[in-house]
Amino acid sequence: MKDPEQTRGPGGETHQTAGEDHPAMTTQVGMPISDDQNSLKAGPRGPHLLEDQVFREKLFHFDHERIPERVVHARGYGAHGTFETTESLEDLTCADLFQRKGEKTEVFVRFSTVAGSKGSPDLARDVRGFAVKFYTRQGNWDLVGNNIPVFFIQDAMKFPDLIHAAKAEPDRGFPQAQTAHDNFWDFISLMPESMHMVMWIMSDRTLPRSFRFMEGFGVHTFRMVTAEGKSSFVKFHWKPKLGVQSVLWDEAVTINGADPDFHRRDLWEAIQSGDFPQWELGVQVFDDDFADRFPFDVLDATKLIPEEEVPVRKVGVLTLDRMPDNFFLETEQVAFQTGNIVPGIDHSNDPLLQGRNFSYLDTQLKRLGGPNFNHIPVNAPRCPFANLQQDGHMAMHNPRGRANYEPNSHGEGPREDPERGFRSFEAREQGGKRRTRAESFADHYSQARQFYRSQTAIEQEHIVSALVFELSKCDIEAIRARMVGHLRVIDDHLAQAVAEGLGMEELPEAADPARPVEKTEPSPALSILANPPGTFRGRKLGVLITDGIEAEMLDALRDAAKEAGATLELIARTVGGATLADGGRVAAQEKIDGAPSARYDAVAVLASQAGARRLADDHDARRFLADACAHGKFVALTPAARDLWFETVPQEPDEGVITLDAPADATRFLEACRELRFWSRLG
Numbered sequence: 001m002k003d004p005e006q007t008r009g010p011g012g013e014t015h016q017t018a019g020e021d022h023p024a025m026t027t028q029v030g031m032p033i034s035d036d037q038n039s040l041k042a043g044p045r046g047p048h049l050l051e052d053q054v055f056r057e058k059l060f061h062f063d064h065e066r067i068p069e070r071v072v073h074a075r076g077y078g079a080h081g082t083f084e085t086t087e088s089l090e091d092l093t094c095a096d097l098f099q100r101k102g103e104k105t106e107v108f109v110r111f112s113t114v115a116g117s118k119g120s121p122d123l124a125r126d127v128r129g130f131a132v133k134f135y136t137r138q139g140n141w142d143l144v145g146n147n148i149p150v151f152f153i154q155d156a157m158k159f160p161d162l163i164h165a166a167k168a169e170p171d172r173g174f175p176q177a178q179t180a181h182d183n184f185w186d187f188i189s190l191m192p193e194s195m196h197m198v199m200w201i202m203s204d205r206t207l208p209r210s211f212r213f214m215e216g217f218g219v220h221t222f223r224m225v226t227a228e229g230k231s232s233f234v235k236f237h238w239k240p241k242l243g244v245q246s247v248l249w250d251e252a253v254t255i256n257g258a259d260p261d262f263h264r265r266d267l268w269e270a271i272q273s274g275d276f277p278q279w280e281l282g283v284q285v286f287d288d289d290f291a292d293r294f295p296f297d298v299l300d301a302t303k304l305i306p307e308e309e310v311p312v313r314k315v316g317v318l319t320l321d322r323m324p325d326n327f328f329l330e331t332e333q334v335a336f337q338t339g340n341i342v343p344g345i346d347h348s349n350d351p352l353l354q355g356r357n358f359s360y361l362d363t364q365l366k367r368l369g370g371p372n373f374n375h376i377p378v379n380a381p382r383c384p385f386a387n388l389q390q391d392g393h394m395a396m397h398n399p400r401g402r403a404n405y406e407p408n409s410h411g412e413g414p415r416e417d418p419e420r421g422f423r424s425f426e427a428r429e430q431g432g433k434r435r436t437r438a439e440s441f442a443d444h445y446s447q448a449r450q451f452y453r454s455q456t457a458i459e460q461e462h463i464v465s466a467l468v469f470e471l472s473k474c475d476i477e478a479i480r481a482r483m484v485g486h487l488r489v490i491d492d493h494l495a496q497a498v499a500e501g502l503g504m505e506e507l508p509e510a511a512d513p514a515r516p517v518e519k520t521e522p523s524p525a526l527s528i529l530a531n532p533p534g535t536f537r538g539r540k541l542g543v544l545i546t547d548g549i550e551a552e553m554l555d556a557l558r559d560a561a562k563e564a565g566a567t568l569e570l571i572a573r574t575v576g577g578a579t580l581a582d583g584g585r586v587a588a589q590e591k592i593d594g595a596p597s598a599r600y601d602a603v604a605v606l607a608s609q610a611g612a613r614r615l616a617d618d619h620d621a622r623r624f625l626a627d628a629c630a631h632g633k634f635v636a637l638t639p640a641a642r643d644l645w646f647e648t649v650p651q652e653p654d655e656g657v658i659t660l661d662a663p664a665d666a667t668r669f670l671e672a673c674r675e676l677r678f679w680s681r682l683g
């Protein structure tokens with residue numbers, strides 16, 4: 001290649017041409033392009049010439065760049081990683097990936113929100129998708145789960161109605177990415193089976209601090225099957241090693257404006273910095289006897305099995321350690337399918353799962369444009385594969401040789417493998433063909449009550465506020481009343497608090513449950529706050545700095561944050577940063593109005609006397625501190641910055657506010673941060 005040269009446009013602007021550092025630009029068919037700035041014209045001011053194949057190809061391709069977004073879970077973010085088996089499950093399943101302790105399986109994971117379109121903000125109050133593609137030696141296994149262990153509906157027949165009701169209303173085209181509107185609550189209040197899920201979606205679970213701090217669930221009951229055909233039921237769980245954490249609604253509202261990509265950025269930064277997020281895979285395994293004794297139907301996706309009844313056995317670790325090279329190629333084109341299972345894993349008769357098995361395959365045709373979407377590298381298996389499927393749009397792997405049929409006498413082509421091949425579990429089925437719902441699916445309230453009663457007082461308050469917020473956005477009074485009628489069956493205090501929040505003068509009539517509500521014991525495992533992670537690892541500290549601060553204090557905070565496994569971001573009045581007392585200069589990552597304290601897990605303000613006075617005049621700096629206090633954050637302040645507190649915050653500093661008198665206080669502060677929030681300030 002020759003050295004780069006510069007060409008000049010008519011206004012003197014420069015364009016670098018191909019050389020050592022840049023390969024020659026070509027058309028799709030490899031023809032080198034001489035000029036990528038100007039289309040071919042008849043004369044300098046003349047019309048375009050139709051023969052300009054370079055222009056036509058470029059625009060043709062651009063015009064066709066978009067593919068349909070996913071009908072649900074359109075907004076998502078993916079990463080590559082590995083799954084390591086930490087305990088062999090050979091007694092339960094012949095699935096190859098679970099046979100050997102230490103076995104590593106490549107995975108691709110995509111997290112998502114459900115209702116919003118591709119460009120919607122990350123912190124919408126919504127369920128999160130947690131879809132994992134395992135590239136096993138026996139083919140791809142897709143565990144397409146959510147961060148909530150139950151679902152809205154019992155039968156896939158109602159899925160289109162659910163999604164229509166949740167998404168923007170069809171006449172007006174809004175609201176976007178939220179369920180706070182009449183259509184959603186109209187549908188939900190007419191579907192008592194959704195009440196358990198309603199408790200979950202109105203809880204802090206739908207406001208995860210990031211993908212790294214949320215659980216995942218396979219939701220359905222699946223089967224694990226041994227080579228001898230012995231089957232056990234199984235529920236899959238993902239447990240984040242860093243613990244579960246959520247943001248407050250008020251933080252979510254601010255973050256959606258300041259950083260709509262909050263969750264994407266978090267995953268990107270963690271993986272790029274080598275802080276690889278991990279989850280343990282857990283299984284709840286049970287047999288037919290347990291299933292028969294369980295008061296609810298294990299095939300009903302609106303029910304969970306409390307961990308206190310069947311403990312979660314940890315069997316592997318998922319580590320995400322590589323971002324895709326290209327978002328579209330992998331994250332956008334990845335196609336998950338519940339139908340992708342491997343020998344040793346099987347479906348149950350859960351009617352939601354059975355319906356999903358149709359929908360996921362079907363939807364890929366629309367989205368990816370043809371039957372060969374598994375030829376796209378992110379979807380292709382990593383193990384050898386061979387079959388006689390051929391042709392179709394964009395075929396890359398047609399069968400080779402003469403025989404593209406089986407049986408054939410050419411001695412060519414792949415053959416079935418009775419030894420290694422997938423066999424369905426031989427379930428015995430009986431009964432007439434009917435459109436029906438099993439009687440055992442009829443209790444819609446008991447687990448909703450159990451969930452609510454398993455929450456701490458703070459979490460219950462959040463559920464109340466979320467319901468009040470959402471229902472206040474419903475114009476139709478009858479819908480609000482119908483919902484509160486359901487809440488009366490779940491819990492009196494909940495119904496009353498919501499009715500009060502909605503300004504109802506009297507409680508509406510209670511719903512009439514088909515089955516008496518069971519007095520189930522609370523399940524502490526269902527609460528986030530009752531199971532604190534006790535670590536600040538993986539969290540982010542926001543440090544607001546001014547000119548004139550001591551380098552020693554900043555270094556002490558940096559060291560303490562590093563020691564705690566947290567990251568630290570500097571914020572200043574300009575991204576230029578600040579001049580330290582010793583004359584040194586530090587750059588900031590953020591300017592104060594772009595970095596509200598809601599974006600951080602804890603904050604510090606390092607200010608000199610003069611710096612604190614300037615901050616006191618700055619609306620964004622005052623809001624930074626006032627919000628940190630209002631959100632129950634741990635706050636560290638240099639003595640001068642305490643003055644800012646007194647000017648900004650209408651309450652005395654409490655034990656969650658730590659003064660940085662000496663560098664050693666930085667460690668004390670980071671230790672306090674392990675609690676994540678100083679809840680008593682909010683109580």
Ligand code: HDD
Binds near residue numbers: 070146159336
């Ligand atoms: Fe679904 C996508 C999770 C019920 C139909 N679903 C999708 C994704 C996740 C889930 C995580 C995104 C996958 C990705 O990242 O590409 N869905 C669930 C869970 C459910 C569930 C946990 C209940 C337990 N889904 C469900 C039902 C149906 C669908 C009942 C239809 C009968 N889901 C789809 C879909 C999507 C999808 C339309 C849209 C894009 C895609 O499949 O690939 O087919």
